[in-house]
Amino acid sequence: MARRVAVADLVGRARRGEQLAVARLISLVEDGGDTGQLREVAAALAPYTGRAHVVGLTGPPGVGKSTSTSVLVRALRAQGRRVGVLAVDPSSPFSGGALLGDRVRMGEHATDDGVFIRSMAARGHLGGLAWSTPQALRVLDAAGCDVVLIETVGVGQSEVEVVSLADTTVVLLAPGTGDGIQAAKAGILEVADVFVVNKADRDGADQAIRDLRHMLSLGEPPAGGWERPVVRTVAARREGVGDLVAALDAHRDWLDAVGERERRRLRRAEAEIEAITLDQVRARIGDLRGAHGLCDLAQRVLDGELDPYRAADELTAEVTPP
Amino acid sequence: MARRVAVADLVGRARRGEQLAVARLISLVEDGGDTGQLREVAAALAPYTGRAHVVGLTGPPGVGKSTSTSVLVRALRAQGRRVGVLAVDPSSPFSGGALLGDRVRMGEHATDDGVFIRSMAARGHLGGLAWSTPQALRVLDAAGCDVVLIETVGVGQSEVEVVSLADTTVVLLAPGTGDGIQAAKAGILEVADVFVVNKADRDGADQAIRDLRHMLSLGEPPAGGWERPVVRTVAARREGVGDLVAALDAHRDWLDAVGERERRRLRRAEAEIEAITLDQVRARIGDLRGAHGLCDLAQRVLDGELDPYRAADELTAEVTPP
Incomplete structure (x- = not known):
């Protein structure tokens, strides 16, 4: 991995949307500690970032995060938007764009030039996601992605870290698993901007939504006037995905209108x-x-x-x- | 707490064994962040430390750490040694020498000029014990304590931190509680220099000792030739305490003989x-x-x-x- 790469050339090609250049840059920031090119990439990207709407998707295992991400990508692509996906698994020692799972899971997007998909592991880095993920985000941002979805694989602390990278945080829950209560314990309710109750065709979905709204009513009133929506979806059948896209856009517009996106990005930086x-x-x-x-x-x-x-x-x- | 104290004078009095000066210096290092005198105390103590044998006592709740500490103090005092005790509770918001519990528990030593007892809490400090406890140790060391016992109150991560401060680490277990297995899980077996099976008059003591020896036989062979002893005690009846003192002294002599005490103190510094x-x-x-x-x-x-x-x-x- 010691071979030096012409970073400026790669950034130029990534900005024109070349998949290979994007993948290569993300590899460079992931391996940055070894090759010393992380800093070079960060410097080259700096002028070209800050456009993408960064959306974090989190929630307990089994609620359908992967499926929701995939149908979201499809819906955003149907509107002609360029989309990046970072699937982050801080508990995994595996990383890189070549993970077979990705290709299979996101198979329908494999030949789409407007979709950039990447799995990342935060293998042993101090601070978990803190190092390479923000730089990978910048690569996708500079590559002209209108929306970047960060999906957490695995559980725990990682979820909160992902939230800290996003403009808009989506918390997914599903009926019948007591997820809402677990999410409340994990401190996830506080950080959500948009709630999704997925698998909403299951028994108990109405109850889960009532429980969630009740829990929300007990908490602090929403800051700055953003009433956090609860969106019902059946991601496997692509139901409710239009509502979710609308909720994400509404939150982005609200962030911009009240200056909150800038504030969040400042805190993040x-x-x-x-x-x-x-x-x-x-x-x-x-x-x-x-x-x-x-x-x-x-x-x-x-x-x-x-x-x-x-x-x-x-x-x-x-x-x-x- | 903003009043400045004549630190050099206090250190001089502490070196002559004045209880009040010792207590005052420990208060200064505990409050160091506020008064700014922590650094001053550390500088004044530096030339006078490194003599005391620092013994950490740890183990699950209920194994009799407090009782064992108290009878150890008595045994060491009977030999004319000067003894310091730091009871550290990282989970407690309370601190200071004035804790009633201490006075009651260590009541028999309350009028003994050769015993210095202090409760400390690591309330909210980054790194837990890392800040004030090493300085408090130095105060007791400079005050001429031959042995300083650090006893953990509470459980968890704190135990491992205490271990990192000690020359000799004693892990206490008791029969019939599955403690050995829990200790193995907590990584405590690896760091023990001396094992104590307390409450050894109880049913299951022989079995607990066999289990412990078996677990030890499965692990790494002892480093540097120190065969970790398993001492049986009934601290409440002062049985086996002579054996424990002998084991501590033997470990100290071994540390000095092989240069391991110096190495441990270097790593600690x-x-x-x-x-x-x-x-x-x-x-x-x-x-x-x-x-x-x-x-x-x-x-x-x-x-x-x-x-x-x-x-x-x-x-x-x-x-x-x-």
Whole structure:
């Protein structure tokens, strides 16, 4: 993976919508730690991002996230919009665009030039999704995607991280599984902008929707006047998908109208910069550990020459570029 | 708490074994974040530490950690050794030397000038115990304690953190509770230097010891030739406590003989310096967030002027003292 790639050329081709260039750039940001081209890609993309509407889809396993994503892609394509999909599985050690599962699942879009699909794993990176996923988002954004869907595979903390990357967060639930209560426990209700009750043809769908509305009525009133809609879908039969697209567009328009999209993106950029900064410091400490700098400081603390706070001062000075 | 205290004077009095000075210094390191005297105390203590044998006691709730600590103190005092006790409860919001529970529990030592007892809570500090507990240890060390016992109250992650502070880690188990298996799951078996099966007069004690020995035989062979002993005690009747003291001393002698105590203390000092460094960087980022420095960088990323990596470079430069 050490071969250097002409990043500027790739970005130019990605902006013209070339699938191969998009895939290659995402690979570069995923492998960024090794090749050192992550920074180069980030710098080259910077002027061309900020257009796409980033939609996060999350919810408990089995509610139909994959199916919903697929039918959403189809509906958006039918309107002529360019769509990106990032399927993120922070619990998986596997990654890359070549995952067979993707190709099969998204098979109907495989030959569509207006759809970009990518599976990503946050394998062992500190901060989980924090590193490569925002850059992959920027690649799809720069490639002219009108909408980028981020779908979480797997459960847990990852869901909340994905939410932090999205302009609009969709929480999917399904009847009869007590999902609503679990979602409430996981703190997901608070972060949802749009609710979907999928599998709405099942017994208990009405009850699930009533329960959800009841839970929502108990919480804080919606901030800034956005009344969070509850959309009924049967994704497997493509029912209700038009309503979902309409709800996403309505939320995007509301975000723009009240300035909330800008605020969310600012907070997101702040968090990203802070995370990268701390990671840089941590990496430099790791280098020093290898070079015995930290070890020397620790020895001086043991010898009573230094206290750990003054040692930390020296380390802080050392880990920072002159 | 804003009143400045003459730290050098306190350290001098603590070194002469004055209870009040020791208590006051521990309060200063606990409140360090507010008064700013944590650094001053750490600097004043640095030349006088590294003597005490630090023993961590951990294990599931109900195995008799408090009782074992108390009888250990008595046994060590009977040999004329000066003893410090830190009872750390990372899950508790309460802290300080004035906890009634302590005084009652350790009542028999309340008038003994050679025993220093302190409850600490790691209330909300980043990194849990990482901040104040190592400094409190240094206070007791400088006060001439031959042995400092760190006892965890509460469960979970805290136990592993306490272990990281100790020269010798004692894991207590009791028969009939499946504790051994839970301890194995929690990763505690790996970090133990000495095992205690307390309440060894109960049914199932022999079985618990056999189970433990079996689990130990399945694991890695002991590093550096230390065969981890399994000590039987009935702490409530003070049975087996002499064996435990002997096991602790044997482990300390082994640590010194093979140079392992020095290695453990080096690793501990490295981890402490690294944690303080990262915390300093994080705090400075927090200051910048307040002063809109981070916000400005984030805005420039949104505007496409900067990528987040170059923004992080600027932040790293800003958060570091010139």
